[in-house]
Amino acid sequence: MSILLFAVSAALVNNVVLVQFQGLCPFLGVSKKTKTAAGMGGAVIFVMTLANTVTSLIYYYILVPLGIEYLNTIAFILIIAGLVQFVEMFLRKKVPSLYKALGVYLPLITTNCAVLGIAISSVQSKLSVGMCILNGFFSAVGFAIAITILASIREKMERNNVPKAFSGGPILLIAAGLMAMAFQGLSGLM
Secondary structure, three states, X not given: OOHHHHHHHHHHHOOOOOOOOOOHHXXXXXXXXXXXXXXXXXXXXXXXXXXXXXXXXXXXXXXXXXXXXXXXXXXXXXXXXXXXXXHHHHHHHHOHHHHHHHHHHOHHHOOOXXXXXXXXXXXXXXXXXXXXXXXXXXXXXXXXXXXXXXXXXXXXXXXXXXXXXXXXXXXXXXXXXXXXXXXXXXXXXX
16 A cells, blocks of 8 residues: 555544544644644644554564553553653643643543554554554644644634524534534545
């Protein structure tokens, strides 16, 4: 399979948020401003790529040889938690405005089922370590694309007259649902 086809498949056709419905909490919570959404997307790209790298190495070179593959979920959660702590410390020190804007959603990357889900599905699909890394990166890029698009839609909706019954959460869920339908439609192309 070509890298381009794999990239399009992981980022768009099998989008982690809009097709697999993983990682909805930060997707809906941090998508109020495009800048904040892009920052969250960047943090998720970093964490998910690094998480897939480390988890696949640990899975294939430690858990499988020892015959303890069943511990993969516990090991992966610990790895992801450590990586998120690293990102949190980095952002607090180097980009305090983004750290403050992400607020409670930054530590939630630890429990973001998208990060854990992609790591587990990569090793369950028997992807090589290199393909696990690419799957993590391109899946995270898909997350970043989806959250940034939703944030730009939300910014535009703030300037429009939305009927009172639909304002706030309802129109947000309608927009997210329409985006999911559009991304789901891409599956017919592959």
